[in-house]
Amino acid sequence: MLTQTPLRQQLLALRHSPCDGFIRLRNTFAVHSFPGWLRAQSLYPRIYWHGRGPDRPEYATLGCIETLTDPAEIRRRDEQMPTRGDSPRYFGGQAFDPAAPGWPGFGPCRFVLPRVELVRRGQSVQLCLNLWLRPDNREAELAAALAALEQLRPEQPLPSLDPVDYRRRDRPGRRTWRALVERVTAPDRLARTPKVVLSRRSRxxxxxxxxxxxxxxxxxxxxxxxxxxxxxxxxxxxxxGCSPERLYRREGRRLQTEALAGTVRRTGDEETDAALAASLLADHKNGHENHLVQTDILARLAPLADRLQRGEPRVIPLRLLQHLKRDIGARLKAPVRDWQLLAALHPTPAVGGTPRPAALAFLQAHEPYRRGWYAGACGLLSRDTAELAVAIRCARIGPGAVDLFAGAGIVAGSTAAAEWAELDHKLASVLTLLREGG
Incomplete structure (x- = not known):
């Protein structure tokens, strides 16, 4: 392909260059749909990431130079990250419970340094080819990079999704859900564990x-x-997935995170939605749930930060839902690294509960399925910037089945019927997409 010729020329020039370490070659590129471009490729892994908001970079990646499969490897690579020049970007995620085996093929943790990256910033798109050159791998690395470049295929049109016929099975079912909510809201348990986030898998x-x-x-x-x-x-x-919740964003030593907990529906009628938002802000149960999340995050960040800032509660509207949110900012101590932030913040009380040990112990003992990457952390890690979302509003897709997930924070005042309805509200957007196509 002509669009890859400049990268091939840059790559061949490296044969006569003494440079080593991490190297990123770049060239401008024309592409319409990043998912459509990924779908046309034969290289694996295939990864897509777009941070929240239209001003955030969009990434599509192919292939693999290195894979980090446990938190100890993240720490090792974090501490060995090059201090100058281009920074390697690792894309991946961590399961809700990194100590559990995780889903087959995903594991408890998997962050990939890709061979190929497609990057969109504003109107500019670049195709990047990554190499990590050492004296003992130079020829092999150059050959592998050239082979990946030659496997790239042109973007193909991405058809809209056809309607999907399916049979649905929920786990837990309604009866088990009711029993779990009653167990969590028993006064003696609430005294020890004021919040547990129960969840449901809809297969x-x-x-x-x-x-x-x-x-x-x-x-x-x-x-x-x-x-x-x-x-x-x-x-x-x-x-x-399409998650509304940030785990954290780090730019240098500046960190942004949030307490996102508390939900009402959104109807599309401006007056009705304004009334629902006002009721969410005023609701004691939802306010208490959100406050528990904020308090826990602030306590976990305190040893890692020189300064903490907390925002006032506000309502965030999505297409069919509205969430209660408090922003949290921090200036990190030097040299706090991403592996420390992951260990401190994940999983948040918004998807696990508080206090963390007691809430997670309850889920391990009583939740009737294993979450895997649902409610885990996913995104990108690099020297200068890291951004991770909480993996909610997500789907696991395999042959003949799609698993959807939804959770609800159970606190004092929660009822099984209301929380079950909230789970259905959280799945409404994706279920409509599957039924109607689009």
Missing amino acids: LYTETSVDPWRMLAGWAGREPDCFHFGFEFTPGQAFI
Whole structure:
């Protein structure tokens, strides 16, 4: 392809250059749909990441130079990151419980340094080729990079998602859900564990496989104010999502995070939605739940930060839901690193509960399925910038089945019927997409 010729020339020039270490070659590129470009490729892993907001860079990545598969490897690479020049970007995620085995093919943790990156910043798109040159791997690395470049295929049109017929099975079912909520809200347990986030897996059995990239493109179009992500480490297994919740964003020593907890529906009628938002702000149960999340995050950040800032509660509107949110800012101590932030903040009380040890112990003992990457952390890590979303509003896609997930914070005042209805509200957008296509 002519668009890859400049990269091939840069790559061949490296044969006669003494440079080593991490190197990123770049060239401008024309592409319409990043998911459509990914879908046309044969290289794996295939990864998509777009931070929340239209001003954030958009990434699509292919192939792999290095994979980090446990928190200890993240720490090692964090501490060995080059201090100058281009910074390697690792894309991936961590399961809700990194101590558990995780889903097959995903594991408890998987961050990938890709061979190829497509990057959009504003109107500018670049195709990047990554290498990590050492004296003992120079020829092999150059050959691997050239082979990846030659495998790239042109973007293909991305059709909209066709309607999907499915049979649904929820786990836990209504009866078990009611029993779990009653157990969590028993006075003696509330005294020890004031919040536990219970969740549900809704498995949709399908006659034909669902294309993850067509589904992600349709879903992201309906939820533009979210983080959009997709991970296909091997053919036939994908994890995608449109999450409204940030775990954290770090730029140098400046950190942004948030307490996102408390939900009401959104109708599309301006007057009705304004009244629902006002009721959410005034509601004691939702305010208490959000305050618990904020308090826990602030306590976990305190040893790592020189300064903390907390915002006032406000309501964030999405397409079909409204959430209660408090922003949290921090100036990190030097040299606090991402592995420390991950250990401190993940999982947040918004998806686990508080206090963390007691809430997680309850879920391990009583939740009737294993969450895997649902409610985990996913995004990108690099020297200068890191951004991770909480993996909610997500789907795991495999042959003949799509797993959807939703959770609800159970606190004093929670009722099983109301929380079950909240789970359904959280799935409404993606279920409509699957039923109607788009």
